[in-house]
Amino acid sequence: MEQKLSKAYEPHDVERKWYQMWQTSGYFRADENSKKPHYSIVIPPPNVTGVLHMGHALNNTLQDILCRWKRMSGCEVLWMPGTDHAGIATQNVVEKQLDNEGRDRHAIGREAFVARVWQWREESGGQIIQQLKRLGASCDWERERFTMDEGLSTAVREVFVRLYEDDLIYRANRLINWCPRCHTALSDLEVEHEDKQGHLWHLRYPVIGSDRFMIVATTRPETMLGDSAVAVHPEDERYQDLVGKKVLLPLVDREIPIVADEYVDKDFGSGAVKITPAHDFNDFELGKRHNLEEINIFDESGIVNENGGPYFRQERYEARANVVADLENRGLLAKVDSYENAVGECYRCKTVIEPYLSLQWYVKVGPLAAEAIKAVQQGDTRIVPQQWEKTYFEWMYNLQDWCISRQIWWGHRIPVWYCAECDELTVSRENAEVCSHCGSAAISQDTDVLDTWFSSALWPFSTMGWPEQNETLNKFYPTSCLVTGFDILFFWVARMMMMGLKFMQDVPFKDVYIHALVRDALGQKMSKSKGNVIDPLHVIDEYGADAFRFTLTSFAAMGRDIKLSTERIAGYRNFCNKLWNASRFALMNLENFDPSGIDLNELELSDADRWILTRLEETIRQTGQALDGYKFNEAASTLYAFTWHNFCDWYIEMAKDDLYGDDRQARQRVQNVLFTVLEQLLRLLHPFIPFITEEIWQVLPGERPCETIMQAEFPDGAGLPTDTVGAERMELVMEVIRAIRNIRGEMDVPPGRQVAALLNCKSGRSQQILEEGSAAIRVLGKVGELTIGQSLAPPEQSATQVAGDVEISLPLAGLVDVAEEEKRLQKEIAKVQKDIDLFAKKLSNEKFVANAPAHVLEKDHGKLRDAEEKMAVLQESLGKIQALK
RNA sequence: AGGCACGUAGCUCAGUGGGAGAGCACUACCUUGACACGGUAGGGGUCGGCAGUUCAAUCCUGCCCGUGCCUACCA
Numbered sequence: 037m038e039q040k041l042s043k044a045y046e047p048h049d050v051e052r053k054w055y056q057m058w059q060t061s062g063y064f065r066a067d068e069n070s071k072k073p074h075y076s077i078v079i080p081p082p083n084v085t086g087v088l089h090m091g092h093a094l095n096n097t098l099q100d101i102l103c104r105w106k107r108m109s110g111c112e113v114l115w116m117p118g119t120d121h122a123g124i125a126t127q128n129v130v131e132k133q134l135d136n137e138g139r140d141r142h143a144i145g146r147e148a149f150v151a152r153v154w155q156w157r158e159e160s161g162g163q164i165i166q167q168l169k170r171l172g173a174s175c176d177w178e179r180e181r182f183t184m185d186e187g188l189s190t191a192v193r194e195v196f197v198r199l200y201e202d203d204l205i206y207r208a209n210r211l212i213n214w215c216p217r218c219h220t221a222l223s224d225l226e227v228e229h230e231d232k233q234g235h236l237w238h239l240r241y242p243v244i245g246s247d248r249f250m251i252v253a254t255t256r257p258e259t260m261l262g263d264s265a266v267a268v269h270p271e272d273e274r275y276q277d278l279v280g281k282k283v284l285l286p287l288v289d290r291e292i293p294i295v296a297d298e299y300v301d302k303d304f305g306s307g308a309v310k311i312t313p314a315h316d317f318n319d320f321e322l323g324k325r326h327n328l329e330e331i332n333i334f335d336e337s338g339i340v341n342e343n344g345g346p347y348f349r350q351e352r353y354e355a356r357a358n359v360v361a362d363l364e365n366r367g368l369l370a371k372v373d374s375y376e377n378a379v380g381e382c383y384r385c386k387t388v389i390e391p392y393l394s395l396q397w398y399v400k401v402g403p404l405a406a407e408a409i410k411a412v413q414q415g416d417t418r419i420v421p422q423q424w425e426k427t428y429f430e431w432m433y434n435l436q437d438w439c440i441s442r443q444i445w446w447g448h449r450i451p452v453w454y455c456a457e458c459d460e461l462t463v464s465r466e467n468a469e470v471c472s473h474c475g476s477a478a479i480s481q482d483t484d485v486l487d488t489w490f491s492s493a494l495w496p497f498s499t500m501g502w503p504e505q506n507e508t509l510n511k512f513y514p515t516s517c518l519v520t521g522f523d524i525l526f527f528w529v530a531r532m533m534m535m536g537l538k539f540m541q542d543v544p545f546k547d548v549y550i551h552a553l554v555r556d557a558l559g560q561k562m563s564k565s566k567g568n569v570i571d572p573l574h575v576i577d578e579y580g581a582d583a584f585r586f587t588l589t590s591f592a593a594m595g596r597d598i599k600l601s602t603e604r605i606a607g608y609r610n611f612c613n614k615l616w617n618a619s620r621f622a623l624m625n626l627e628n629f630d631p632s633g634i635d636l637n638e639l640e641l642s643d644a645d646r647w648i649l650t651r652l653e654e655t656i657r658q659t660g661q662a663l664d665g666y667k668f669n670e671a672a673s674t675l676y677a678f679t680w681h682n683f684c685d686w687y688i689e690m691a692k693d694d695l696y697g698d699d700r701q702a703r704q705r706v707q708n709v710l711f712t713v714l715e716q717l718l719r720l721l722h723p724f725i726p727f728i729t730e731e732i733w734q735v736l737p738g739e740r741p742c743e744t745i746m747q748a749e750f751p752d753g754a755g756l757p758t759d760t761v762g763a764e765r766m767e768l769v770m771e772v773i774r775a776i777r778n779i780r781g782e783m784d785v786p787p788g789r790q791v792a793a794l795l796n797c798k799s800g801r802s803q804q805i806l807e808e809g810s811a812a813i814r815v816l817g818k819v820g821e822l823t824i825g826q827s828l829a830p831p832e833q834s835a836t837q838v839a840g841d842v843e844i845s846l847p848l849a850g851l852v853d854v855a856e857e858e859k860r861l862q863k864e865i866a867k868v869q870k871d872i873d874l875f876a877k878k879l880s881n882e883k884f885v886a887n888a889p890a891h892v893l894e895k896d897h898g899k900l901r902d903a904e905e906k907m908a909v910l911q912e913s914l915g916k917i918q919a920l921k
Numbered sequence: 922a923g924g925c926a927c928g929u930a931g932c933u934c935a936g937u938g939g940g941a942g943a944g945c946a947c948u949a950c951c952u953u954g955a956c957a958c959g960g961u962a963g964g965g966g967u968c969g970g971c972a973g974u975u976c977a978a979u980c981c982u983g984c985c986c987g988u989g990c991c992u993a994c995c996a
Binding site for chain 1: 923924926927932933934935943944946953954958959960962963975976990992993995
């Protein structure tokens, strides 16, 4: 008994052993000087704070499949790995640590804080990289990058300065999304909108010089402290006489005008709107049109400032309660309705966003977006699946300028210096010492850092050494494919497109493959708070990385989310085990087998051989096509079906007879085919399940052409002796076996018991095929006495089935009772009758016959004929059976 | 409000203008010398509803119902 492989596949040691070998031997390394065609992918850099979650696992499994496949297909592959400094997220992590120590970042100061973040990154930032390795990711780790690396920081500065010089970066005082907890501006994308149940308060503002009141409705009554007008629609008859008059703003007793503006919806509420330019985006715009005062009533923590009169120093919700109570006491609260509206929250800490007036840096995206749109329209970059193109365009056309300054400490500091003497700006690639305008040394750098996504946008070329021109960029830019989830299509993909086109004059990637989101078994997003997270590392521990990868791949159908549960993973663990055991079987029967120098084309192959080789060639073709089209699930199911249902269920079972028999030549022939199929199958499967395939491949008999399966060629089917006619012949044998098994199963014949069978063939061809396949029929059908011929008379008492033009009869006597067989036959007859009815009806339809294409007609005629022939045999048998009763 | 998906076997999902598929679950039988993480056989679906195009619709078109997601400045 062969001792090379254990009885069941045990992934742990295998995974560790081979990953280490691959990495230390440098098989993941990309050579920019290679003459081979290039293939490159940049990893979507996970946050340095991150731990591997299902999304990463899927994302990186797919990338690894592509990279391993391309590497085996003769490409020089660069898979560029790295991590993202994740400004706000990382700062929050370290701030939390400080908080646990009873300190905050202001107490230790900027420099110490940043040093502390770096220290944290050194200690625990590499976690996710180690986890990617557990998954089998074949990244070129020697090139690992971090967005805060010196090189990438240089690229960030270069880009900032050049955009500034091209008037594509500017500074403006506007309303921005402000997180009162993170104390920073956020871009529009970093705000998540969620519908929340709240209230709509209707407030009464007294009109000056009149006894009338304007009723205004608001979801945020505290902002009335900053109101600078009440607006109505210009054509609203109710208020025609009031426009131009003033109301007295309650509580703070300020006089504010009543203005007319088209923005107001006459039919909503009272038709009058309170206008707070400093705290609402619409009001801000309206305020600009009417030249209204912008009164900021909050500080950066969302606490009422000195403009809030009596509410000074109250937190915003506290102020809200007090404002409402005070208004009510004065009879100025008309009514309160329940109201649901969308509230903006910080995407990092979920704090409710405050629209806040402040001076920030912006990227003017218009000209950049125009190029990014054009590139996709022209097909320079292809988005797969294509449906996402529409989403991409939709967003690109409606793009607002991008707020890139963040009031945090962890990130790329904005390379702008302000002069205390001449008030001019110095924008510089190097750290500035003196003002570029007046030469004064009294300059200070902007305290803000850049949005994390600013550096991410440069990732495809900054990681390759840009702004330096080098061979890596020449060879590997633009990248071949970007694999990512749709959740960062805007955050990241769109911005890489803009920056790549601007600075490399070429798209950053030829293809963008957008994959699904991984959800839990109930279809909910996995999150810590819901407690429904499946940890990929636990999955790998329990089922092995290969089973996990194959599961994800099998579910990675386009355009649908993946609902993952551990039961599903077990199924693919079983698949790995099946492959393992099939390999064990092969190895046991390949002892002393030497695969060298034998050409399958020179062997006298059996129909079974021809069949499996033909199926293999088909599988190779289908797998390649599926991968070409990013149809990962199709590739996976093709391979699954071939491995299990063709190779294991049929070929191995049929091979046993020859392997165990005395015919040395037959044995060698089968060994050759068995070896060939298994060896190629392992190579086909390697991109998907790299560990187990390496482990088996390494112990195959004979000399290996290279040290690792990673370097072996991906099968292309060339040289395989395919033979569709031979394969069809085998199908008849298989059909006969299935028919015999069907009778046995239906009639409850014990599996161990042999039966006699009589195969009555209508053609000499069938007879000849079955005679050749008789060994398989005997073994797989558990047939003892086997009679094959033409015009045979079946025994009086027998069970009958039909396969093609072959009538199969198993003598009943002593096996089963007549009633059972009658039942079985009637069931079978009912099935066939359904077919006959269907096709007879179709073919008697004149319109169908007149219009349907010839091949359809021919096929249906054939099917009707087959069904009728089958019916005749079954009816005859039924008659005989009934006669016995 | 707009946009995009989705609705197929008990569950999770593939799929195609020409007789409905897989995995899991289920039923029966089987420790046969690769594998019980296994084998063989079997049951199970008016392919969301209603119209239309077509010789032919689960697939194309329209409407409706239901479910998700994304984008959006209606207080």
